[in-house]
Amino acid sequence: MRSAPTPPSERGRTGDAKAGQGPxxxxxxxxxxxIQVIAALERTGLASVSPEIFLRAGVSQWLARPPAEMIDETGAAGLHxxxxxxxxxxQAAGVLTLAGTLTADYLLANRIPRLARTILGMMPSPLAARRLVRAIDDHAWTFAGSGYFRGLSGNPTIVEIxxxxxxxxxxxxxxxxAAPDRTEGVCxxxxxxxxxxxAVLVSPSVRVREVTCEARGGACCRFEIVWS
Incomplete structure (x- = not known):
C-alpha cells in the first residue's frame, strides 16, 4: 500500500493521513x-452458492480452509x-455489506483496545474522527494492498483508495x-x-457513501463520511 500524492488544494488540510508503504x-x-464473505453468505442463506462463487474466483481452497494470514490481493479481488x-x-450488495460490517466488528473486538475505544467515545466527534482516520491510515495496507490510500478528516471526512x-x-x-442501469459504486x-x-467510535448518526468508484470510471474509490 502506498500513500497518494496530495493535490495542492488539499495540502495543509488538518487531519490529512500520511500513509506509508509496507514493502x-x-x-x-x-x-x-x-473469512467474512463466507460468514455473510451463510447468514444470508446463500451458503449453497458459495462453492460456485469460490470456484469462479479460482480460490476454492479458501472455502474448504479459510485463510488465517495475509493473502494475495488478486485472490480477494477475484472473490469479491x-x-x-x-x-x-x-444480493451481492447485501452480502458484501454484511461482510464489511462483520469485518469491522472483528476489528473492534480484537484489534482496537478497549481503552482506545473508551477514549475515542469520550472525544468530540471531530477529534475522534481525526484520530480514527490516523489509525485507519496506519493499517491501510490491510485493505488497500498495493493501492494508494489517503484520509482527509473533517465533516465530511473523505477516504480515498x-x-x-x-x-x-x-x-x-x-x-x-454488463449492468448499465446501475451507476453506484461496487465497494x-x-x-x-x-x-x-x-458509527461505533465517532457518532451513531454517521453515514458513509461511495461518491466515486474506479469500477464505474472514477479516478479513485472515494468515500464521504458525514454525521450530524
Missing part, C-alpha cells in the same frame, strides 16, 4: 476480506468480483457494460467497514 505486505490484504457476478446486484485492488476485476471487465465491503467503525 513486506504490498499486494496483500487481510484474511477478513475472505465473483460475488458481484454470480449473485444478483442486490487509488488503485483499489478489490475492484480491479470490475475495472478490467468494465462491469458498467460495499469497504463502505460497510468504514460505516461500522465510525
Amino acid at each position: 513486506a505486505t504490498a499486494g496483500r490484504v487481510g484474511p477478513n476480506a475472505v 468480483y465473483a460475488v458481484r457476478t454470480v449473485l444478483s446486484p442486490d 487509488l488503485g483499489n485492488p478489490l475492484c480491479a476485476r470490475d475495472r478490467d471487465a468494465d462491469l458498467q457494460s 460495499f465491503w469497504h463502505a460497510a467497514v468504514f460505516q461500522r467503525l465510525f
Whole structure:
C-alpha cells in the first residue's frame, strides 16, 4: 500500500493521513476480506452458492480452509468480483455489506483496545474522527494492498483508495457494460467497514457513501463520511 500524492488544494488540510508503504505486505490484504464473505453468505442463506462463487474466483481452497494470514490481493479481488457476478446486484450488495460490517466488528473486538475505544467515545466527534482516520491510515495496507490510500478528516471526512485492488476485476471487465442501469459504486465491503467503525467510535448518526468508484470510471474509490 502506498500513500497518494496530495493535490495542492488539499495540502495543509488538518487531519490529512500520511500513509506509508509496507514493502513486506504490498499486494496483500487481510484474511477478513475472505473469512467474512463466507460468514455473510451463510447468514444470508446463500451458503449453497458459495462453492460456485469460490470456484469462479479460482480460490476454492479458501472455502474448504479459510485463510488465517495475509493473502494475495488478486485472490480477494477475484472473490469479491465473483460475488458481484454470480449473485444478483442486490444480493451481492447485501452480502458484501454484511461482510464489511462483520469485518469491522472483528476489528473492534480484537484489534482496537478497549481503552482506545473508551477514549475515542469520550472525544468530540471531530477529534475522534481525526484520530480514527490516523489509525485507519496506519493499517491501510490491510485493505488497500498495493493501492494508494489517503484520509482527509473533517465533516465530511473523505477516504480515498487509488488503485483499489478489490475492484480491479470490475475495472478490467468494465462491469458498467454488463449492468448499465446501475451507476453506484461496487465497494460495499469497504463502505460497510468504514460505516461500522465510525458509527461505533465517532457518532451513531454517521453515514458513509461511495461518491466515486474506479469500477464505474472514477479516478479513485472515494468515500464521504458525514454525521450530524
